[in-house]
Amino acid sequence: MSVADAFVLECSVVEAAVGLSDRDLTRCVADCAARERQSLAGLLGFLAEFDARDLHEPAGFDALYKYLMHHFGWSASSAFKRIQAARACRRFPALLPAIAAGDLNLSAVCALAPVLSEENLSRVLFEAARLPREELKVYVEDLRAEQAPEQAPAPPVTPFQLTLGAVIASESLGASERTPIDPRWIPPPSPLERRAPELTSLNVKVDASVHALFARVRALCAHGPTGRDPARVLRRGLEMLLEAEEKRRFGAPRKAKRRTEVPRPAEAPATVEAVPPEVAETVVTDVVVAESGPRVSCEREHVPAALRREVYDRDDGCCTFVGQGGHVCGSRYAVQLHHRIAWAHGGLNTADNLTLHCGPHNRLMAKREGLDRRPPRRAPEGPRGPST
Structure with missing residues (x-):
């Protein structure tokens, strides 16, 4: 209309x-x-x-x-x-x-x-x-x-005690330097986020064990500014978890290396940029690797960390699936490596053949190619929450 x-x-x-x-x-x-x-x-x-x-x-x-x-x-x-x-x-x-x-x-x-x-x-x-x-x-x-089953009364919880005199104070604990986050990984703020104030409320319900763990962390960091502010404790923990998960999933970020003038041998292989387009095309379509071709891993179950990091940075950590109407998914939730040409069909572990897909679109492409994937885990009722 x-x-x-x-x-x-x-x-x-x-x-x-x-x-x-x-x-x-x-x-x-x-x-x-x-x-x-x-x-x-x-x-x-x-x-x-x-x-x-x-x-x-x-x-x-x-x-x-x-x-x-x-x-x-x-x-x-x-x-x-x-x-x-x-x-x-x-x-x-x-x-x-x-x-x-x-x-x-x-x-x-x-x-x-x-x-x-x-x-x-x-x-x-x-x-x-x-x-x-x-x-x-x-x-x-x-x-x-x-419908709730009858539960036995929980045993009394012994409060956690910490003798601060036995802890060696350290000014570096709680103020350690960390590698700054690459701004490319941070999605642009929505109009609502741009209008929102800097501070927001985060409400979450946890059990007694998580609450006790949080109290222990605050007690250990009580000598520094981090332990006195629950928000700073949470922020530091999230930063450490983010760094650990990105390293586990996509390898450690590349570190800048000092350049030195070293003469290159005449027989040294060419770089990826020096590969002619026709040679690079054969890497993906004909599954032929030239001697001077891009970095290739012949292992099926393992993709080198450097290659995973290269694909992650190139795709900005987002799903690159393009829908029927031209819509790019762009989800950052549970992204994983996807072979453009499936490994079962001769695809290789190269930067050109690897991309990032979210779980649903990785399963969708596998279904189209006749490959088996684990079925998605869906809650019995209620929709999933928003993907990050």
Whole structure:
């Protein structure tokens, strides 16, 4: 529908509503509400099948909620609710008539989805019909309490004690120098992030063991500025984890080497840039490696760390899959190395043949090539959260 058509429709509806009597206007509102409920039930039914077929992946999206936000203009919360409700309706098709009849709204389906089962479905559909929000919240808590197994009382936890006199103070602990993060790895901030203040709140629930671990770390760093500020403790821990994971997945970052004037032997192999285009093309298509070709690893199960780091830096740590409509995925969540020409089909471990793909698109390409991949792990209900 064009902008002009939408304007004409809006004007016609407004003009028609102005001329209606109170009785007719009330009936029209009720009819529109009924059609909206029926349309929602139909949308959830079709969306459930769309989700089961993972049709968002060929379009270049690693998550369904991103597809819905991009194509339909929904907010993230609206997309999450519809995905969660659609998955619940796929598990329990009896929810669709209840939605169409107005007994359950979208928020009610999302609230009931985690506690629904084949045993209590009929009872829940009867008892939860048209419950107000606060009463529905209490009803869901009661159902969750019924399903929760009885737990033995936890043993008393001995508080952690640290004798600061036995700790050798060190000014370097908590203020160690670290390699600055490459700005290319940091995605550009969204308009919302640019308008947001510098400080934000991070709320997370942890068990007693994690809380005790955090307290021990703060106690060990209490002599320096890091231990006195929980935010700085968290930041330092995240930086160390990021550095360790990037080193494990893609090798250590390259360090700048001091250049020395060393004469190159005449028989030294040429660099990658010196390889003619026709020779470089044969490396990928004909699976032929010239003596002066690019760096190649003949090991299938191991890609050298330097090569992994080269591919990671070149692709900026993002999935490079291009969807049917030209959309580039760009996800940074659980990216992994992908062979443009599969190893099983003769592809090599070269920088030209390697790229980064997220898990869903790596499995999609393997499926297209007839290769086996591990099935994705999907939660029984509710959508995944946003990829980093």
